[in-house]
Amino acid sequence: MSAIPDFLSHLNPSQRQAVEHFCGPLLVVAGAGSGKTRALTYRISNLVMRHQVNPENILAVTFTNKAAREMKERIEKLFAEQLAQQDHGKALELLAPQQQTKLRSQVYKTITKPLWIGTFHSLCARLLRMEIEKYQDEKGRKWQRNFSIFDESDVQSLIKDIVVNQLNLDDRKFQPRSVRFAISNAKNQGWNPQELEANQQDFRGRVVAQVYSKYQDSLAANNGLDFDDLIRVLVQLLKQNGQVLGYWHQQFRHMLVDEYQDTNRTQYDLLRLLATNGTDTRNFKDWEHRSVFVVGDADQSIYSFRAADFKILMGFQQDFGDGLPDGDTRTMVKLEENYRSTENILQVANELIDNNTERIDKILKPTRGAGEPIYCYRADDELHESDFVIQQIRTLEQSHPELSWGDFAILYRTNAQSRAFEEGLVRWSIPYTVVGGLKFYDRREIKDVLAYLRLIVNPADTVSLKRVINTPRRGIGKTTLDRLMNAAQELGVPLWEMLTEETAVKTLAARSAKPILQFVEMMRHWQGQVETQSAANIIQGILEDSGYVRDLKNQGTDEADDRIGNVQELQNAALQYAEENTDESLPSFLANTALASDLDDLDEKTTVSLMTLHAAKGLEFPIVFLVGLEQGLFPNFRSLEDPAAIEEERRLCYVGVTRAQERLFISHARERRLYGSREPAMPSLFLSELPRDLLQTNSLSAIPSEPPHSAMSPGAKKKKMPNTHAMDWAVGDRLVHRGFGLGEVTHIFGGGNKICLAVKFPGIGKKIIDPNITVLDRV
Numbered sequence: 001m002s003a004i005p006d007f008l009s010h011l012n013p014s015q016r017q018a019v020e021h022f023c024g025p026l027l028v029v030a031g032a033g034s035g036k037t038r039a040l041t042y043r044i045s046n047l048v049m050r051h052q053v054n055p056e057n058i059l060a061v062t063f064t065n066k067a068a069r070e071m072k073e074r075i076e077k078l079f080a081e082q083l084a085q086q087d088h089g090k091a092l093e094l095l096a097p098q099q100q101t102k103l104r105s106q107v108y109k110t111i112t113k114p115l116w117i118g119t120f121h122s123l124c125a126r127l128l129r130m131e132i133e134k135y136q137d138e139k140g141r142k143w144q145r146n147f148s149i150f151d152e153s154d155v156q157s158l159i160k161d162i163v164v165n166q167l168n169l170d171d172r173k174f175q176p177r178s179v180r181f182a183i184s185n186a187k188n189q190g191w192n193p194q195e196l197e198a199n200q201q202d203f204r205g206r207v208v209a210q211v212y213s214k215y216q217d218s219l220a221a222n223n224g225l226d227f228d229d230l231i232r233v234l235v236q237l238l239k240q241n242g243q244v245l246g247y248w249h250q251q252f253r254h255m256l257v258d259e260y261q262d263t264n265r266t267q268y269d270l271l272r273l274l275a276t277n278g279t280d281t282r283n284f285k286d287w288e289h290r291s292v293f294v295v296g297d298a299d300q301s302i303y304s305f306r307a308a309d310f311k312i313l314m315g316f317q318q319d320f321g322d323g324l325p326d327g328d329t330r331t332m333v334k335l336e337e338n339y340r341s342t343e344n345i346l347q348v349a350n351e352l353i354d355n356n357t358e359r360i361d362k363i364l365k366p367t368r369g370a371g372e373p374i375y376c377y378r379a380d381d382e383l384h385e386s387d388f389v390i391q392q393i394r395t396l397e398q399s400h401p402e403l404s405w406g407d408f409a410i411l412y413r414t415n416a417q418s419r420a421f422e423e424g425l426v427r428w429s430i431p432y433t434v435v436g437g438l439k440f441y442d443r444r445e446i447k448d449v450l451a452y453l454r455l456i457v458n459p460a461d462t463v464s465l466k467r468v469i470n471t472p473r474r475g476i477g478k479t480t481l482d483r484l485m486n487a488a489q490e491l492g493v494p495l496w497e498m499l500t501e502e503t504a505v506k507t508l509a510a511r512s513a514k515p516i517l518q519f520v521e522m523m524r525h526w527q528g529q530v531e532t533q534s535a536a537n538i539i540q541g542i543l544e545d546s547g548y549v550r551d552l553k554n555q556g557t558d559e560a561d562d563r564i565g566n567v568q569e570l571q572n573a574a575l576q577y578a579e580e581n582t583d584e585s586l587p588s589f590l591a592n593t594a595l596a597s598d599l600d601d602l603d604e605k606t607t608v609s610l611m612t613l614h615a616a617k618g619l620e621f622p623i624v625f626l627v628g629l630e631q632g633l634f635p636n637f638r639s640l641e642d643p644a645a646i647e648e649e650r651r652l653c654y655v656g657v658t659r660a661q662e663r664l665f666i667s668h669a670r671e672r673r674l675y676g677s678r679e680p681a682m683p684s685l686f687l688s689e690l691p692r693d694l695l696q697t698n699s700l701s702a703i704p705s706e707p708p709h710s711a712m713s714p715g716a717k718k719k720k721m722p723n724t725h726a727m728d729w730a731v732g733d734r735l736v737h738r739g740f741g742l743g744e745v746t747h748i749f750g751g752g753n754k755i756c757l758a759v760k761f762p763g764i765g766k767k768i769i770d771p772n773i774t775v776l777d778r779v
């Protein structure tokens, strides 16, 4: 496969320059939809095809597991295409189906399977499965390679237990969620509990550090890691052990990272260590046979709440470029053509993001026609907004035969907004998927079966053991369990060891001991199958023999039937996993399910997608609805007083706008019921920043020509008047309302501070307005 690949013709000259880059560091910066991800994918193919790089030496990081799968498919197709031309002299699709399959499986075996493509988390989990036994934490504790990966709900309950039961603290003051968040932040900085403590000035901070320390004790006792640890522990291991680092430094000669603007410090440390073998990046000269290739867009950095820092992207050239100045073309390529969106959509995106101060200026040139105007809709409330969106979807789907449900996406700021749309979609029988709703793997029955599986693989996993020992009920009482648990803690061993040790169970009355011994025997039977049986077979054994399904059947409710369906679906997932992967073992399947993120369950071909803007990163849809553009919702109320936070919200809006290929609809409501209360809503600051000549609306005056609160926006032009005091109004006053435009006060109701105004708006009519809650500008 050494011929010059003809797929380079699918690229523009700058993309080609990036793709043909061989060794040394390279940063590709460009706006949304300019083909960064495409360039990264093609570069992997080019390294193998043209430079004969062994696929095992390539490590590529994507933002979601789904993106990783897509990237592998894309590479497989490029290679199969190339082989079809080379071996048969014709295009892949002209070959007989068996020949196509044969070519693809040959490519899979030799190229795509050996590539290391995945998210930071999945790649690190894979490396830790091989190396973790060489790691030791600051207290000298060790982990085994069959470690469990604890998900968010496991973690929250561990933390709650520590706060309430071990430290006797008030969990209203130390809410497990917020303590968890602080610990996660510390981990993303690469800090262990002592380091966190050293950085705390106040009491609360020191308590959090104490919880962190106990939390690590629990994780270690369970032979478990949380998501943040997957990266942090690997980084520490590489720092501790030069031999391990040296080995992987040799292995990963070419590293590529997509969405580099959302990298955090620990992820950056990992890259740096692997690239330079621990040498200071600026002194590292040995680029002859290796490369670091990152692509990103600082304007799309939207994960600062997870410690992502786009300054890492901004510093890339200084860091890796041997001190070359910023903008030096030896280490940077800019892409300037946008292939995704129509010109109108693009112009709206460009003008919006231009209001941010903290950014690298860049050009984004359209390659497509002007397209339709952007439609901005003002709804009365959230139900009306949902009616509008669904009406548009139905009309477009009916009038454009080329469109299917999968071509539509509804994007919102917070998950809670999905409900109104879901109700409407159900009413019209339109199939939809809520990305990031209750995940399949978060459902109770699925977590139960997974707990069985985790315990089989990792008997030290006491969290899982406690979950399943009496699920379904086996008559193992709480007092019995507490006794065994105390004994285990006394001896400092996992609970499992107390169950298997004859003596501990023997101290119990026969009636209590019997179900425990039966449970242990059953588990041992499955543990004996881990090496020889596939994950799907073991799951089938559990469903049949644990009594779990029998118990659900006995319940005989619709809900129980649903649960049975779901656990069977888990078995299907294992079967499917076996088809797609050569390693069909239980440990491998388990690692895969633990890392299946909420962004991965998108069935984009056949259903309308509903998701938050954060989940939409990197994706594209022909028709996009960007909903809920209201002050306090989007931008989010927490950002309103903080200019830097407003800039991040604006980047989020930019991400939303740039997902659209053909049509973009934006909407806002005048009133919204959210989190239980109904509130009047003001149009979002961002609406006032969009170019009016490209917008069509159902009411022009709905879009303010000036931002509602310009003090919040560094990019805004002039400071606006705050709400005038209620008592200052008089009949005959003229004012501007953000929704209705220019009006005149005709009547005043009430007295003192509690007044309402009757205002006449030409062309609209009279409206009753409460000046205490509505921003009105006197003219």
Ligand code: ATP
Residues within 6 Å of the ligand: 010, 011, 012, 015, 030, 031, 032, 033, 034, 035, 036, 037, 038, 039, 297, 300, 339, 340, 617, 618, 619, 620, 658
């Ligand atoms: P984002 O910033 O949103 O992640 P991106 O820069 O990664 O976007 P891609 O997703 O790689 O952009 O590309 C956007 C769209 O443009 C895709 O549909 C892609 O197939 C297409 N595309 C990319 N490069 C070209 C090209 N040279 N010619 C035609 N289409 C292209």
Ligand code: MG
Residues within 6 Å of the ligand: 036, 037, 038, 258, 618
């Ligand atoms: Mg991309």
